Amino acid sequence: MPIIEVRDLRKAYGGRAVVDGVSFAVEEGEIFGVLGPNGAGKTTTVECVEGLRLPDSGTVRVAGHDPVADHDRVTQLLGAQLQESELQAKLTVREALELYAAFYPNPANWRPLAERLRLTDKLDSRFGKLSGGQKQRLFIALALIGNPRVVVLDELTTGLDPRARRDTWELIEDVRDSGVTVLLVTHFMEEAQRLCDRIAVIDQGRIAALDSPAGLISRAAGSTVMSFTPSAPLDERELAALPRVISVDQRDGRYTLGGTDETVNAAITLLARHHITAHQLRVSDATLDDAFLDLTGATA
Numbered sequence: 001m002p003i004i005e006v007r008d009l010r011k012a013y014g015g016r017a018v019v020d021g022v023s024f025a026v027e028e029g030e031i032f033g034v035l036g037p038n039g040a041g042k043t044t045t046v047e048c049v050e051g052l053r054l055p056d057s058g059t060v061r062v063a064g065h066d067p068v069a070d071h072d073r074v075t076q077l078l079g080a081q082l083q084e085s086e087l088q089a090k091l092t093v094r095e096a097l098e099l100y101a102a103f104y105p106n107p108a109n110w111r112p113l114a115e116r117l118r119l120t121d122k123l124d125s126r127f128g129k130l131s132g133g134q135k136q137r138l139f140i141a142l143a144l145i146g147n148p149r150v151v152v153l154d155e156l157t158t159g160l161d162p163r164a165r166r167d168t169w170e171l172i173e174d175v176r177d178s179g180v181t182v183l184l185v186t187h188f189m190e191e192a193q194r195l196c197d198r199i200a201v202i203d204q205g206r207i208a209a210l211d212s213p214a215g216l217i218s219r220a221a222g223s224t225v226m227s228f229t230p231s232a233p234l235d236e237r238e239l240a241a242l243p244r245v246i247s248v249d250q251r252d253g254r255y256t257l258g259g260t261d262e263t264v265n266a267a268i269t270l271l272a273r274h275h276i277t278a279h280q281l282r283v284s285d286a287t288l289d290d291a292f293l294d295l296t297g298a299t300a
């Protein structure tokens, strides 16, 4: 049984549908990403999962419970890091950790958690005096402190410096390895590609695609990019006629072809046939960024 089930979820504001028939199921122990352009309906969707917003229609279940009707049950098994959370400015980091730990029957030991999130030397600092990144790390700790079965992280690493971002990724991988299910809203393609087992791409309130990162990339129009400088002039028409070629660009004598592995193989054969050498030949895979652009026509 999936641990999170969302079926035909709908929510409108002022007569405008912002979540328009979203369905997905998250299996226990996976990191499930929710990716989409600004205003796509991601936060609305995950806040319905958390029981913080009431859907207009559709069903949401977390471990079989309705997050609104069984709010107390769901709060015990779901940890949430909210997008725009605030704590009392005078509360210290230690007090916040102790306070939140007291809300749960079996809280995690907060000391290793604080250490992992590099908060140990900030335990006596007041919330109001923390930097944006330190606040963010504290919210991640608070989301994990109840030893949840499911953790919802909205914009996990926004505002973190590169080192803190990588540390956080490792922490989330450890959390997943311990059996916790992670629902992750993110704008960072690298983060989604590295962490997520599956990703739902949401666009204009609907699911545009749901697949593994590799599956999404393979749907990008051109999954492979090849660039080279030929040792002798080339007939561009021959390049444009290669199998599954999507684009041919030439700048200062250097060619860039977008296509698939088949395009690359055919291009190499074509060059060999003309006894042309490809100088500085580079072949790279399309990224999740390319797939995202193809699926939504937008940048995250």
Ligand SMILES: Nc1ncnc2c1ncn2[C@@H]1O[C@H](COP(=O)(O)OP(=O)(O)OP(=O)(O)O)[C@@H](O)[C@H]1O
Binding pocket: 013, 014, 018, 036, 037, 038, 039, 040, 041, 042, 043, 044, 045
């Ligand atoms: N309480 C509300 N009242 C009115 N409109 C709202 C409310 N909450 C969200 N919206 C609108 O619903 C749409 C979807 O918002 P949502 O926050 O779910 O998007 P998102 O995909 O999380 O965006 P972002 O990536 O910018 O955080 C937006 O156009 C937003 O302005």
